[in-house]
Amino acid sequence: MVKKLAHDHHSSALAQLASRIAVIARYGGKHGDDPFAKVKGLIEEMIAKLEKEAKSEATEKAYCDEELAKTASKKSSLEDEIAKLTSKIDQAAARSAALKEDVVQLQGELADIAKEQAEMDAVRKQQNADYLVAKKDLEDGLAGVRKALGVLRDYYGSEPAMIQEDDDAKFSSFMQQPAPPEKFEKSKGAGTGIIGILEVCESDFATGLAKEESQESDYVENYERTTQENKVSTATKQQDVKYKTQEAVALDKQISELSSDKDTSSTELAAVDEYYAKIKERCIAKPETYEERKARRAEEIDGLKEALSILENEAAFVQRARKGSRGRHTHFMAAL
Numbered sequence: 001m002v003k004k005l006a007h008d009h010h011s012s013a014l015a016q017l018a019s020r021i022a023v024i025a026r027y028g029g030k031h032g033d034d035p036f037a038k039v040k041g042l043i044e045e046m047i048a049k050l051e052k053e054a055k056s057e058a059t060e061k062a063y064c065d066e067e068l069a070k071t072a073s074k075k076s077s078l079e080d081e082i083a084k085l086t087s088k089i090d091q092a093a094a095r096s097a098a099l100k101e102d103v104v105q106l107q108g109e110l111a112d113i114a115k116e117q118a119e120m121d122a123v124r125k126q127q128n129a130d131y132l133v134a135k136k137d138l139e140d141g142l143a144g145v146r147k148a149l150g151v152l153r154d155y156y157g158s159e160p161a162m163i164q165e166d167d168d169a170k171f172s173s174f175m176q177q178p179a180p181p182e183k184f185e186k187s188k189g190a191g192t193g194i195i196g197i198l199e200v201c202e203s204d205f206a207t208g209l210a211k212e213e214s215q216e217s218d219y220v221e222n223y224e225r226t227t228q229e230n231k232v233s234t235a236t237k238q239q240d241v242k243y244k245t246q247e248a249v250a251l252d253k254q255i256s257e258l259s260s261d262k263d264t265s266s267t268e269l270a271a272v273d274e275y276y277a278k279i280k281e282r283c284i285a286k287p288e289t290y291e292e293r294k295a296r297r298a299e300e301i302d303g304l305k306e307a308l309s310i311l312e313n314e315a316a317f318v319q320r321a322r323k324g325s326r327g328r329h330t331h332f333m334a335a336l
Helices: 002-009 012-027 035-156 169-175 188-283 290-320 326-335
Strands: none
Touching: 002 012, 002 290, 012 035, 035 188, 035 290
């Protein structure tokens, strides 16, 4: 029966047990020893050994199940954490890069505004200088024409011509007419033509002066409006540069912290992976599963217990028939 168990389950331990039982059956009773007791002891020892191994394997199975589950959970948790950290790092890096690009663009726009304003300042300065020169020339010309018109109107008018002195003494002296010769008569037709020409000149000077003043007013208005717009735009862009730079710096700091956390988690994951590989090698990488070993072990124990039961029944029968022939006893042991 033990040999069959050894053969069915490919057990070298049971094969050795069967061999020892055979030796005891053949030679155990020669010195008056009880072969049943020896065989019974061997079977009980084997049962105890198998039960101990089964208990040890059950403990190992419980340990493996717990460690595999804990390690797999820890591995999954670390992988999820690393994935989340990686995602956060990527998002923060993309946002930081975009902010830095915005800052570079804003700084370029600020430089363009500053350059434009400097050019406008130079143009406005030159425009004002040109205006002041033109204004003085036109005002002087207009004043001269009006003085000439005054003299001519007085001279050719119905009343005797009287030259009015004013603040411009040199001009009045220059325009002072000599005393008319005897038999001199005023040529009203010629005077009217000259006055007409001077009036046209007066109108041209006045129109030119008004045009210069209007143009200067437009220049000033455009300059001041554009300058104000540039000031507002500059202030807005400078604030954008400030806040975007601060946000980029904060994101870079966050990226550094997240990267440190990721490195720590990656190091921990590497250790968990190493331990997981070892625990799988210990608990999984076996030619026979625990369930198969458990079933085989139970069959071996049941078989040995059955053999032990048979042996005990036969031993009791032998005790009752102790007075029988020794040959019959030896024959029974050989059969067993």
